[in-house]
Amino acid sequence: MTLIHALMIQGTSSDAGKSLLCTGLCRIFKEDGVHVAPFKSQNMALNSYITSDGGEIGRAQGVQAEACGLEATVDMNPILLKPKAEMISEVIVHGKHFADLEAFSYREEYVPKVLPKVAESIERLATQFDLLVVEGAGSPAEINLKDRDIANMRIADMLDCPVLLVADIERGGVFASLVGTLELLEPHERARVKGFLINKFRGRKELLDSGLVWLEERTGIPVLGVIPHFDHGIDPEDSLALDSLRLKARDRADADLDIAVIKFPRISNFTDVVPLQEESGVNVRFVSSARALGKPDLILLPGSKNTVEDLLWLRHTGLADAILALDGKHTIVGLCGGFQMLGETLYDPDRVESVHEHVSGLGLLTLETTFLAEKKTIRNRGRLLPQAFSAHEVEGYEIHLGRTDRKSDAPFLQFDSGEFDGAISKDGRVIGTYLHGLFQNRAFTRDFLNHLRVQKGIAPLLGDVETEAERREKSYARLAAHLRQHVDLERVYEIIGGRHVYVD
Template sequence: MKAIMVQGTASDVGKSVICTALCRILANEGYRVAPFKSQNMALNSYITEDGGEIGRAQGVQAEAARTIATTDMNPILLKPKGDMVSEVIVHGKPFANMDAVSYREQFVEEVMPLVRSSLQRLSQQYDVLVLEGAGSPAEINLKARDIANMRMAHETDAAVILVADIERGGVFASIVGTLMLLDEAERARVKGIIINKFRGMKELLDSGITWLEEYTNIPVLGLIPHIDVQIEAEDSMALSSLRLKKPQAEEFPIDVAVICFPRISNFTDLDPLMDEPQVGVRFVKSVAELKNPTVIILPGTKNTVEDYEWLEKTGLAQAIQQHVQKGTYIFGICGGYQMLGETLIDEEAIEASGGRTKTLGLVPLETVFVAEKQTVQVSGQLSTGEQVTGYEIHLGRTRANDLVKPFVQLHDGRTDGVRSDDDRMIGTYLHGIFHNRQFTRNYFNRIRLEKGLATIDTAVQSEAERREQAYEMLDVHVRRHLNMELLYTLIT
């Protein structure tokens, strides 16, 4: 098995992006390459062609590698639900809800044969595996049960590249400290260091790099300058560094307020809004922050019931109802769509403690939670004739009366979502709906007209074209700043 592994000094240092870059670089060099992450904790997930749920990063990396994502690329996915409990997804399907202690003490060793089977299948299909670690390999209180970092490097005999984020400060201490906390066999696996997200003059860092290489006896493979490349994030930590556009009226006359639920999930749904001209995007957690937006978006959530209760406690539920009465546009996605209705029915305690929860009551529909999760890629047609694609991830089954207009007619025969006659209110289960760039442009053009702004009628680049452009840009950028000759020697 030829494999290389990217680990980090901490979470959100850029491991996923570096892995994405390596997948595209190796694919462009003619390798059959596949990503792999044994265990992933993420709120942004990806649906494979056969309906399996994996971490979004591995889905993106598979695209960069020009291959089809499978559940073997991320056999274990943990989706936090709050209170130290996560939904455990095994090979793309829900397995159980577990607390952290039960998972680590009882489940980790049981699942290792499944992880090895995934590795075995991938090694038979691909030339090179690009493995991604999780968090840091030096969490000494967790190392005994850590199956995402050095244990995978040992399993695959992979050379490890250690990535550090210089933007955080203390980059040399973080690298040296991580190496000091590894045991001898683990340190021997680290064959290269990448300093990521650099801004400034390289010459000012040269002496530090020389010292680091001499002190650790490990080469620095590259100093990667910061780049604003549009690669989707999977970690909720990335919310703090999202490329948000501040709602200054003169620059962004269309103000979009996104309700930042405590258990927000699949927030990559919002990425396309960052590219839409004249549209400002901000996350809000209180009535004071809500102010007077043009559009309110209720995004996905890992727990609709508990996040709606939070909406009530904060006063945001009442504020949203008042805004709708004033004519504010509102758009609900997945859990946010469920909240637009009248009732959440959770008699079997699928999401919370069970029972019925009254919701916003903006449209006559109710949602019943069931044990079987709906995970599927979908496509369909809007009433305007536009074709859209997306994916569903939800436990609820939403029922509306015959008077409610559906948002989209799916090609599998079902209808999805709701829409008002003037499209001021839209609800849908389709994650990725805004990634249909023509739909997004048309949606905001209607708002532009209403506000007396000129519509934007230039051609819209498709999502597939944008993503391909981003992967190629990432290839060029990372390749330019890496010691590629040394990198190739590390692929064992």
């Protein structure tokens, strides 16, 4: 294998902050003149990203590529697992659907088959970049899974690279998690750990210092940074991060618009919601029961990894009836799977989504959806068709199984290719689209919310709106500055192999 310099970030647990730290380090190395790229051999996430050539990878690696100033490629995340049912995941290899597999079968039969795909991606990246920032998955110390783990120490061995171990102090037990992880590693694996990072710290650092001294004396491994909790504004990756989004969605005293987001059990691409949370005067609530629905101004049905099962859940919980019983003074938006649910009928003759051949939708749009075996994954852009929003061109991405046919409802937008997408009811109160990232088009989002305000008799918000690209760039720069302040980067460079190796 071609030699390449690499630095791997592993964690003592899921959601310790690996993705975010990799993003920040990618931006730092880019700022320092390093030709750097992200890499994660195997990701498990329902929040995915579409590359420019239509490949599907974990969203974290798409974000990290942006921080590097790069177009993401499928080599940056060659294996993506997307849970779709109990113990069953869709396996995506090099951006394309490979199989739907039960967890045991994947581990025992297919891990040996996909590992060469990982090696191929590393080989290609090694010919293009000087440094890889490599993200681990979960914990390297899951002893029941280690023999088939292709996301942590096995990858560090393949790359022959040092590892920084990050722990989330917010969870408690940070010293036990670091020492315990080391204790469960094999000696050669432990030798790869060259530094600790303690993440999400709140409070006075001097109260932690004695513990840091003990940790370094006990393990012989330096603490390279204690990183304070930071509101970074960068897309979260997956379900554990969704909990933090729910905490962020507190009632706002100044809110003039109330938005209820239906929290499906198999919710996917939930970052569609984030721009709404970031708007002034908006209260966003995640709702999973009929009692909690209330009378919102906007109901958002987000994407789903299993539309049929989540639609049946919507009926079982009473949420479907509660939505249909509202007084009609609200607006409903369905994105991707949520769009499919708004129609009249969903057909699944080949049992692609579930065991049900057909189910009835909510009947709020005159649509019929038929699920197909082939998944559509594409970036797309176009112009909105409703008169209220006709000034807006929007861009985003599609990830879906199925074809949806409109009957009497008008389409919502027209892509640059000429293809029509989505639907809008005659009264304009029900909207559906396959376009993920719709609300990342910030000028449209402001106008859309102002449209809801006007319907309520409330004055619209005025002022300039930053683009999504401007927001992201500021977030990456803030994160890099934050890490520069709290991480010993000189020692990080020494661990990698020296600053002079990378700067042109």
